[in-house]
Every structure is written in C-alpha cells, then in structure tokens.
Amino acid sequence: MELRQLKYFTRIVEIGSMTRASQSLHVAQPALSLQINRLEEELGKKLLMRSVRGVTPTEAGLAVYKQAQLILKQVEATQLIAHQADLGPAGRVAIGLPWTVTSVLGLKLLQHVRTHFKSVRLEVIEGPSSVLASMLAQGKLDLAVLFDASVDAGLRMKPLVSEPLMLVGARGQLAGRCSSTLADVAALPLLLLSRPNGIRELIEREWARQGLKPQVVAEINAPALLIDAVRAGLGYAVLPSCAMDENLRRGELDAVELEGERLIRTVYLSTSRLFELTLATEYVHGVVEQLMHSAVEDGLWKGCWLGPRDGASG
Helix, strand or coil: CCHHHHHHHHHHHHHCCHHHHHHHHCCCHHHHHHHHHHHHHHHCCCCEEEECCEEEECHHHHHHHHHHHHHHHHHHHHHHHHHHHHHCCCEEEEEEECHHHHHHHHHHHHHHHHHHCCCEEEEEEECCHHHHHHHHHCCCCCEEEECCCCCCCCEEEEEEEEEEEEEEEECCCCCCCCEECHHHHHCCEEEEECCCCHHHHHHHHHHHHHCCCCEEEEEECCHHHHHHHHHCCCCEEEEEHHHCHHHHHCCCEEEEEECCHHHEEEEEEEEECCCCCCHHHHHHHHHHHHHHHHHHHCCCCCCEECCCCCCCCC
16 A cells, blocks of 8 residues: 555545546546555455546545545654754644634734744635534644534644624614623524524524524625625624624624623634644644734633633643
C-alpha cells in the first residue's frame, strides 16, 4: 500500500468522479484507475461503486476513506514537525467560525497571524456550528468555534464564553424595553435564520416547551441580508450581540436581552481528539482564545468569560 494510493482514493471519494479527480490530481485517468485497482486488490475489497452518476464508496470504501484521512493528516503533521524544529510554527491551519463569531474575531485573527506567524497559512471557513463540528470530526478542520457541547464525543470542547440571546429590532422599535420574554417575541413578526442554525433550534425548542406559536414572516440564510431587513423595519430577529456589534455601536439597531436561563448559549473552542495538534494549530488556538477574552473584556462581545482569568490558553 502506498501513500499516493490513499491520496488518490480520498480525492476520488471527496469529488465523486474519476474524471474530475484525475484533473484535480493532474494524473491521467488510466493511471489513476490502475492505482485504485491495485489498492482494492491488496485489501481484497471493492472500495468504489461506479455508475453514470459518478463514483461512491462501498461500506468497506467508507471505512478505508476515514482511516486514510487519519494517515494522511498524520503524515502531513510529521513533515511539519521536521520543519518546525528550525523554523517555528508553519503550515496550513484550517479554522471554522460561525458567522456571528467571524464578525468579532475574523479580521483580527487574520491580522495577528499575518503579522506574527508569517509561515502559517490560515484558512478560515464560515458555516453553521453543526456543519463545522462535522468537518472538525472528519479532520477537515484543525479547530473550530462551536456552540453545542453534545455535537460529537470525539471533540475536545473548551467552554470560553457564555452569551445571552437578544431580541433585535430597527432603531426605536424597542425603546423603553429593558428585556423581553419568548412570549413577547412570539407575538412579533419574525425574521429567522434558516436551518441548520443553533439559535433557531434553541428558541424553537423553548417555544414548543411553552406552547407558543411564533409569527415567522421570512427565513433568511444570508446574515448580512437578515440584519439589513431588521434595520429596514421588516421584522425582528433573535441574535447574540456579537453578530451585530457594529450596528449596535452606530445606533442602527435596538436590542434587549431575552429572559430565561435557557436562552443563553455557551461558546466553545474545539479540536478533534483523533488528530494531534501541530505547533501552528496550537499557536492559532492560543491566539483565538486571547482574542475572545479581549473581546469580552473590552465590551465588544456581550457575554461572560468562562476561560482562564488572564485569557491565556491552557
């Protein structure tokens, strides 16, 4: 078994096409097919099912794919360790950020890494917490900011921030209110984030528990559009303060906290238990933790700090 066979095989599974995988790998398709055939012969199992729609892994192929991901990532980490002995942290670090957190951390993280760790190539991937958790468990991310502690037993979940959810309206619409209940929210015309979304799932569970029926006027999967729609007075939304920090500071939106212990979400900085962290990943992990701590301490992130009191990684 050769590493290149595992590399070819994982790329085929991820792309779902021999032709496109051949183009992506810059390997002639006959040569690619030959290597996969040899891998199947050595393992004594059919790994891929071919059809007019492309290729899909068999049960054995899926198991080999997961193991191949581990092997290739470990090989990459070994190569980096050799370079890091002389050069310090280096290589690619992929981090997943939910869009509500990107607005607070994204630019500052890029700036810090670009200034202090020039040999680290940061890849920032934005998406729902549930999707990022799945990518982290599969080794497609090195670390991620997540919200649900129960997402996967294979992840290390470090709680760092506890933040309240807020009812958000256009400027002047919530004047005179200090807080709001979910019953109040249910009576308003609502603009909800499309599924999958942890905030929506949390408040819908609470509405169901309380027997409330919300008035949903639109579902929006574009965060910037959602905030624009609220600012234009088309409805109200439920968001954490970090999602709209700039708008609140400019006085473009009104926001009040939602009452109830269940309407608070915990923010975790997460890594996989299956993959050893590279030195570069450890450095980025520490930077993210420090940036989160600073955002809370400086009032840019309305929440309670749960990590070490000095904000240091540990």
